[in-house]
Amino acid sequence: MTTTDTLTWGLNLARAPRLLIISLGVLLTACVSQPSRQQAVDYRASCATCTADRQLTVVRKTKAVAPEPLPSLPEYQDVWERIAAKLSFTDIARHARVEKLEDWYATHGHYMTKVSDRAGHYIYHIIEQLEARDMPVDLALLPFVESAYDPFAYSHGRAAGLWQFIPNTAKYVGIEQNWWYDGRRDVLVATDAALDYLSSLNQRFDGDWMLTLAAYNAGAGTVNKAIRRNKKKGRPTDFWSLDLPRETERYVPKLLALVKIFRNPASYNITLPHVEDAPRFAKINTGGQIDLAKAASLAGITVEELYRYNPGFNRWVTAPDGPHYLLIPTSNAAQFQTQLAALPEKQRVRWTRYKVAKGDNLISIAKRHHVDIASIRRFNELNSDMLRIGQELLIPGGSQSAPLDNLNRGVASSGRQQRKYTVRRGDTLSEIAKTHSVSVNQLIRWNRLDQGALIKPGQQLSIWTNASAPSGIVRKVGYKVRNGDSLSAIASRFKLKVADILEWNGIGRSSYLQPGQSLTLYVDVTRADL
Structure with missing residues (x-):
């Protein structure tokens, strides 16, 4: 072999590993470049053949190198x-x-x-x-x-x-x-x-x-x-x-x-709030009826938050016949399960003992305690509606009667209560109005009085005042009067009082409704369709 041949053979021998490495690099680059989010789903299919070639090539070089795992599909930011x-x-x-x-x-x-x-x-x-x-x-x-x-x-x-x-x-x-x-x-x-x-x-x-x-x-x-x-x-x-x-x-x-x-x-130009692409709640079996305020306490959350995830319940307690589950924020689910398992059965629902008084009946007792008649019958094993004076009844009583304030939207005008005021000697409409933070014109309208009318001691006046809290979940509803509608029919349909509808819309009891007329109603959605 000549000196030139020796040099050429040596150069070729030196280049061989580099050429092999470059060839492998090009092949691998074609297969392992990170796909974009749009291409991620097609990645596995498009690189299947390429992956097999890559593994064969690596095996030829050295059997000690294991094939690289495919990159995982991208997770969404939200x-x-x-x-x-x-x-x-x-x-x-x-x-x-x-x-x-x-x-x-x-x-x-x-x-x-x-x-x-x-x-x-x-x-x-x-x-x-x-x-x-x-x-x-x-x-x-x-x-x-x-x-x-x-x-x-x-x-x-x-x-x-x-x-x-x-x-x-x-x-x-x-x-x-x-x-x-x-x-x-x-x-x-x-x-x-x-x-x-x-x-x-x-x-x-x-x-x-x-x-x-x-x-x-x-x-x-x-x-x-x-x-x-x-x-x-x-x-x-x-x-x-x-x-x-x-x-x-x-x-x-x-x-x-x-x-x-x-x-x-x-x-x-709309910026959406960050909402993690992950479960927000877990479904937890309660195994029976439970006071919702108690459940919120066990979970370490507010009653409002519990109702937000469990809006199907009309009352302060889950339904006796189910569903027997609650949706709990994922971060509080483990705590709720642990606390619920340790809760004695008698503490799941609070009970009130009520002694029947003269004039009582199941309807009046149920209304007073915000519970249905069927529950009183069931919990007391009553075979009839006959009650005895002095008889004791077990009434399920919630630990929080009005926990829903923060869930009411657009109801500033709806949280109103009617009270009766008995006129005393020396009273005037202006003094009564001032005492109750209302106007004289409102007193006149609410009580259908004539301008300049005299009031007498013992006379009862209706006065509307702001209530401390709505009794349930209230929503403002726009209603258009239809042919054949009446105030009493509308009130009955939405479980309202005619007096409330008159007050909310500033109309008199003698006013006639016209088809197409718009009315504002404040409806307790937990009672409207019962």
Whole structure:
């Protein structure tokens, strides 16, 4: 071998490891470059062959090196990022009607932030349920439209809860409603029923989600009638072509506008509150009835927070016949389970001993203690409604009778109580008004007095004063008077007093209601549909 040949052989020998390393580097780079968030789902499939080649190449070099694990799929920064990545209605959201509502949401960023914050308590659970059923994640935005994500929301049509079931539909889908409990407001029960109902409607309308949503709002019969009308006229039968109720014609575009906004909220100058993409509550079996204030104490949370996660209960205690579970914030779940297990059975519910007095009956006793007659009968094993003077009754008595102050929204004018004032010698309307911090005109209106009327000792006057706290969960409801309505009929429908309706709306008892007239009502949603 010549000197030149020796040098060439030596150079080639020196280059060989470098060339092998460079070749391996190029091959590995093609396989292990970190995918973007959008490419993450396709990563495993796209690199399957590449991975096998990489492992074979490494084995040839040295059998001691194990194959590298695939990078884990990316976790979302928060629940909004998760939703944005999975929205699927964006292609059907291009319409002038959608753009108008899109503009409204975009100019009401404060509202969007407030409702999104409220949604943070429940939306993770709803997304999980949608994905488990292989339903569009877009539907997690539907409670924004239905109830502004308020589980205590109540409409003039008597719809209640996150998903706004009316009593008849609730009965149709199997939701329980009784004196103790309203499943329409139960986050788990109502969500399960709503998704079942939406799935059923979607099958009925051949997978058309716009018609499905229209039917959820207006009823399947209404949508089918509109479709038949268009077919007879030879017109298209898609949602945009149908003649539907005005509310429904806005309902579907509202959801589609939200889909566009949540796809990229920053482009609308909307900042959403951080909501972790993780469970907010745990479902804990209570094994029986329990005082809600006691349960809150065991969990180390406020009663208001407990009701926020368990809005289905109408009373201060869980229902005797169930459901026997509570939703507890995840950070407090372990503490609640430990404390509940150590709680003696007798301390689960507080009891009051009541001695029957002259004139008492089950109705008056139940009303006085805010409990239903059936419970008094059951707990005292009564075979009839006959009571004896001196007889002792066990009455379930809550440890906190009005724990719901902070859950009442927009009810500043509703927390009013009527009291009777007996006129004394020397009293005048101006003095009485001043003493009770009301105006003379209010006294005149409340008592239907003539201007300048004289009051007499012993005469009783009605005076409305601010109450210290509402007795339940109160929501402001706008109601439009319909043909045939009367004050007594409206009061009966919403479990109100005629005098309250008159006071809230500044109208006289002799006033006639007109169809289309707007009334403001303050409805206790825990009692309205009983």
